[in-house]
Amino acid sequence: MTAPFQAFVVNQTDDGFTMGIQWLNQRDLPPGEVLIQVAYSPVNYKDALVCSPDGRVARTYPLVPGLELAGVVVESTDPRFQPGDAVLASDFGSTQGVSRHGGYSEYARVPGDFLFPLPAGLGFKQALVLSAGAPVAMGLRQLEKNDLAPQRGPVLVTGATGGIGSLAVSLLSRRGYTVAASTGKPDASDYLRQLGASEILSREETSAESNRPLEAERWAGSIDTVGGATLAYLMRTTKQGGAIAAIGVAGGAAFRATVFPLILRGIKVLGIDMPSTPLPVRRELWEEMTREATLLNLVDTIASEVSLEDIPRVTQAMLGGQTRGRILVRPSEQ
Numbered sequence: 001m002t003a004p005f006q007a008f009v010v011n012q013t014d015d016g017f018t019m020g021i022q023w024l025n026q027r028d029l030p031p032g033e034v035l036i037q038v039a040y041s042p043v044n045y046k047d048a049l050v051c052s053p054d055g056r057v058a059r060t061y062p063l064v065p066g067l068e069l070a071g072v073v074v075e076s077t078d079p080r081f082q083p084g085d086a087v088l089a090s091d092f093g094s095t096q097g098v099s100r101h102g103g104y105s106e107y108a109r110v111p112g113d114f115l116f117p118l119p120a121g122l123g124f125k126q127a128l129v130l131s132a133g134a135p136v137a138m139g140l141r142q143l144e145k146n147d148l149a150p151q152r153g154p155v156l157v158t159g160a161t162g163g164i165g166s167l168a169v170s171l172l173s174r175r176g177y178t179v180a181a182s183t184g185k186p187d188a189s190d191y192l193r194q195l196g197a198s199e200i201l202s203r204e205e206t207s208a209e210s211n212r213p214l215e216a217e218r219w220a221g222s223i224d225t226v227g228g229a230t231l232a233y234l235m236r237t238t239k240q241g242g243a244i245a246a247i248g249v250a251g252g253a254a255f256r257a258t259v260f261p262l263i264l265r266g267i268k269v270l271g272i273d274m275p276s277t278p279l280p281v282r283r284e285l286w287e288e289m290t291r292e293a294t295l296l297n298l299v300d301t302i303a304s305e306v307s308l309e310d311i312p313r314v315t316q317a318m319l320g321g322q323t324r325g326r327i328l329v330r331p332s333e334q
């Protein structure tokens, strides 16, 4: 493969921040054992930060963003992978799309250790919708280790229409939980109910500041993709002995809370950090997600497709909290 190909490149120079489509050659790609023709690369919140001049996530420039990708192996010096194999490539935001070129490109070169083979019959789009479930499955694992079970009461998902939030609502409801969903989008009720939510809360309610250290006990557990004031709300309203899986920061980092939920209700705040999760555990989570066959019925509801040209618009909308579901960039029209 020698022909130039298209990629979306962000750059920061003395003249300022730029982003747009460029023609690259194979020699522009970073080292790695496996060359992949990219079918799709999703827009994660962290990708949106990479595409923002104030994002403070990119660790090198120029950079092709795209934390995750799925596609077909074109060349491989890693004996585990052969040309024609369908794979997903991700190191969960450690380097790919952050300090080495990622998936917003017709071709990507990656280390073999980043690759997860797609089981027969699982399409690229399906794989990338399921991959948003890995941090959710990790969060659920931690919650269940801390005694969460469907009979203990409802579980709240915050940032519920986001890529991870959508998977959280879907996965929890399929595992038998009563799921409440918090969203900033007043028109998202039908979408969230379709995914499995039985109660919808407004973002205003779940991000309201309060001087009260404790409020009525409501949630046996929660998956929080929002952070900030929402994490403080969850601490005030989690039931005795309940737990919060803190995954994200879409609503802000700082929060004001007291120790009373911890020492009077024994609640637990469980931090989830996928980049530092050991590779064998990530592989287990990926395999766990690929076994969630009933989630596949929701792929067309959750996923939408965009092209390389759409990336500036979509990433800006994401940072403004205006996107929904799992947005997949299709770098090539092929």
Ligand SMILES: NC(=O)c1ccc[n+]([C@@H]2O[C@H](COP(=O)([O-])OP(=O)(O)OC[C@H]3O[C@@H](n4cnc5c(N)ncnc54)[C@H](OP(=O)(O)O)[C@@H]3O)[C@@H](O)[C@H]2O)c1
Pocket (backbone or CB within 6 Å): 043, 044, 045, 046, 135, 158, 159, 160, 161, 162, 163, 164, 165, 182, 183, 184, 185, 203, 207, 225, 226, 246, 247, 248, 249, 250, 251, 252, 272, 273, 274, 275, 318, 319, 320, 321, 322, 323, 324, 325
């Ligand atoms: N811990 C880890 O290892 C890990 C792994 C992957 C991702 N993450 C983090 O998880 C978070 C979600 O990622 P994602 O890719 O799912 O992003 P996403 O698709 O943009 O979803 C975030 C959702 O949060 C809500 N939101 C956005 N802005 C908000 C604001 N100002 N206040 C309150 N809610 C707001 C929106 O949902 P509603 O409109 O429905 O409220 C939005 O759709 C990000 O912070 C990401 O960095 C963490």
